Amino acid sequence: MRWLRENLFGSWGSTLATLGILWLAWMLLPPFVEWAFLKAVWFAPDSRPCRAEGAGACWALIAEKHRFILFGTYPYEQHWRPGAAILVLFALYTASALRRFWRPALALAWLGGLALIGLLMWGGVLGLPYVENERWGGLMLTLLLATFGIAFAFPISILLALGRRTRLPAVRALAVAWIELVRGVPLISLLFMASVMLPLFLPEGVSIDKLLRALIAMIVFAAAYLAEVVRGGLQAVPHGQVEAADALGLPYWRKTLLVVLPQALRVAIPPLVNTFIGFFKDTSLVVIIGLFDLLTSIKVALIEPAWSGFGVEAYLFAALVYFVFCYAMSRYSQDLERELERSRTHALKGN
């Protein structure tokens, strides 16, 4: 009661705001619940029940199209393969999230995991029919683009950030050129360059796969943005730390790896995760070069006339999927920050 009075009805203004919000919720929530749950059509062999008078949300669309939304045009009988690949990815995510797995073996696990995913997705051996990567799609493709994009862009971005701060003129010029050129154009134009211009300049017979071209464009883009974030972290490291490392006689790479980067990256966690989340959603831009990521698959699922006209349901579903992943990332980064902060204060006290 007291909490209520202090926080919601503390003054005339906040009382009005509270009542206004309550009124809005009262007006909006019941119709939404009725539409989304009570009157919704959950399963139907076709869309006729959805089009009946007074029918609510047509979740039957998702039920009908979920395999396509998850796996795109991957051969239907082989859907267990991308399914298994997604599980492998999740296992890798989980292992990387737990700090007690943070040791060199994790890198090996990633290499092994990615090899396994490649084996599952491409096949061609062990009796698995070969599936060309043009047929990869859906959620699987979104996850692959995001995972590979970040996995490659992050190390590159650290090198770029270090390069931008180095005294070697050529390296610095290269790093600055990369960052500024790429940041100066939108991702869409990079994707267009990769998909429309690049093939024209390659000699005949040399064609880089469409997926790979898109992935390279996204890595180049993400690396430039992440580099600036990492640079921000580097600048936050007190100069005394560098000098102390110098005084100990550490050479450049050991100084950077052991003293500077751990501190810089810790400071940079919030903006890094922010960029990761943005990048995860940016993968949906591959729609313009005809790759079937999660969002494109949903759009294409809506095209079939039997199921068209239920865009709201489809996009809500897409929003939900994106939200789950982005929220997980953001929660994890908050936990990680707190944990690192705790261990840092511990260490300080210990000294």
Next chain:
Amino acid sequence: MKARLAVAAAALLASGALHAQSTLDAVKSKGYVQCGVNTGLAGFSQPDSRGVWKGLDVDACRAVAAAVFGDASKVRYTPLTAQQRFTALQSGEIDVLSRNTTWTITRDTGLGLNFVFTNYYDGQGFMVPKKLNVKSAKQLNGATICVQPGTTTELNLADYFRANKMSFKPVVIEKLEEVVNAYFAGRCDVYTTDVSGLVAVRASRAQNPADHVILPEVISKEPLGPAVRHGDDRWFDVVKWSLIAMVEAEELGLGSKTIDQQLASTNPSVQRFVGATGDIGKQLGLDNRWAYNIVKQVGNYGESFEANLKPLGFDRGINNLWTQGGLMYAPPVR
């Protein structure tokens, strides 16, 4: 300017050094036809719930594969957006572009590609609610018209009204989904796009399709068909005749279910067509049963139309055979 530069560069490449090896040999050695299709257009090319490509344009790709390999499934699809489609063909990323592309002279000459045949005759039309009691587009003076921007549709619309000295109020909405909603919500009196689009929208989105009429005036010509790269005549022939074979089969009364019984037919045209006599297939560089394989595995043009477009409410209309009052006229296979 930028677009023109790119096109010029592409044309140079396409006409120049690009094609040392013939596409037919390349396709045969790699074992599949790489076919560029629309990322999703109902009835023409779209993946179904199981992720299998279906549609009239997709059937064109399958026909080529059936002719070359005797197996219609040996196709790999590259979904392409409107901006990518010509580059994909010019750069050799795909072998055939079968993506509801309108055949125009600028495209045929300026882009380094050749259109092979028309597999769907489309054109821009108008749809109005029946209750407005409009019988002709000439009565649309002062109407509010829903249209998508940036397409030839918008230009054709303006041209048509100017030529007929009429005025209209455009309601310009970018997204298909929204422009359609605007029309059915009554925000405009008329919705204009290609007739194929009008038919599909009416069938799938109208509460009662009979409440909307498509006016008889068709104000533009949009012959849609596949294209191949300029300068490779053998491949051009293969793709062209694969499409023609589907139309010819319908004319001869050969369908996927009946062709096996017709193999023993004494009709010389049928005998030539199925490869029982003559060496038409060999002259194309294909198996002599190329046309038989197309009809057996993909079907004739009418069957493809029935399977893909009929369920959406399409009439054969001008896409009927010439003997039935349409424009589908196959040059003789002999």
